[in-house]
Amino acid sequence: MFKIGGIFIPVTNVKKSxxxxxxxxxxxxxxxxxDGAGFYLPNGSTQLALVEVDTKQPxxxxxxxxxxxxxxNFVVDDINLAYKHFHENNVTTTPIxxxxxxxxxxxxxxxQNPFxxxxxxVDSPFHSNNVRKLQNMD
Incomplete structure (x- = not known):
């Protein structure tokens, strides 16, 4: 009956964001x-929205x-590739x-919103393939 429709992220400059x-x-x-913009990501169905705010929000x-x-969070298949991508684009990260x-x-x-x-x-109960199996059992 329910699914996540969108995630809203507060930003102070929507155009730059x-x-x-x-x-x-x-x-x-x-x-x-x-004062905002809506997006989809190439994978998954949850939408992402940026909403301009006057001051930073947690x-x-x-x-x-x-x-x-x-x-x-964002799920990836290859964390090393994602990490490399962010570093090549000068995005601040923590170590893996x-x-x-x-x-x-x-x-x-x-x-400075953290994500x-x-x-x-693959063997985790939280892996998307295993969650999909649970969904199909319902």
Missing amino acids: IEWYEKNLGAKLIDSWE TEFVIKGNKKNSYY KDFGGMKYFDFYDLD SVVDEQ
């Missing part, structure tokens, strides 16, 4: 409006102490880390 998201994430513009939450977690077989790193957009990139292991 449109260019950044197109270049660095391969986002394809669907349409724009006075795109992460605090777990414990000062440890933070982003609200959403291994978390129980899953590899991940964070990157930051023009407003995670993950490369889920």
Whole structure:
């Protein structure tokens, strides 16, 4: 009945951010409006929207102490290729880390919004193929 329709990202300059998201994430513009723009990514069905704000807004939450977690992540098949792509385009990233077989790193957009990139292991219950199997069982 429900599925994720869109993710909204606060940005302070929508025009510059449109260019950044197109270049660095391969986002394809669907349409724009006075203070925003909507995109699709070549893979997946969730849409992405940039919404212009006056001041920076958080795109992460605090777990414990000062440890933070982003609200959403991007999944890739080849994390090393994604990491190389960001470095070639001078995008700030953290080092690639291994978390129980899953590899991940964070990157930051023009407003320093943090996002995670993950490369889920094939045998993980969270891998898209395994989730698809669960969906087909319903």
